[in-house]
Amino acid sequence: MSEELARRAVACKHWRWMPGMLATDGARLYRAQDDGTALDIGDTIVERGWGFGLANMFPDLTDPATLGALLALVREAWEDPCICTAVDNTGAGWWVDGWTAARPQVPSDLHPTEAAALVAALEAAP
Helix, strand or coil: CCHHHHHHHHHCCCCCCCCCCEEECCCCEEEECCCCCEEECCCCEECHHHCCCHHHCEECCCCHHHHHHHHHHHHHHHCCCCCEEEECCCCCCEEEECCCCCCCCCCCCCECCHHHHHHHHHHHCC
16 A cells, blocks of 8 residues: 555645554554554554654554544534445456435545555545
């Protein structure tokens, strides 16, 4: 998964780290905790204020838990608990679909991956 796409996600106004997301600084992997810290693979707490915390990291969008949390952020941002991702039946790409008629239309452009579709939906959220 591209670092650029992950950094786009973090730049969104609706982005926040959620517990269980997998984070990386480009070299090591960490698991986001609910107290704003990150737990590395060796069980060492890395505090946010030391420059090694989540503020300097980006999500690993290949991680299923992180992808699920990203979907939760998209649903929250669009105020639509029924938002889902779908793959085009021709294999041309992924899109995000919303069901709640009272909300603005979620963009449904095709994207090369599910993560890319979710990041685009988070970027476009009102």
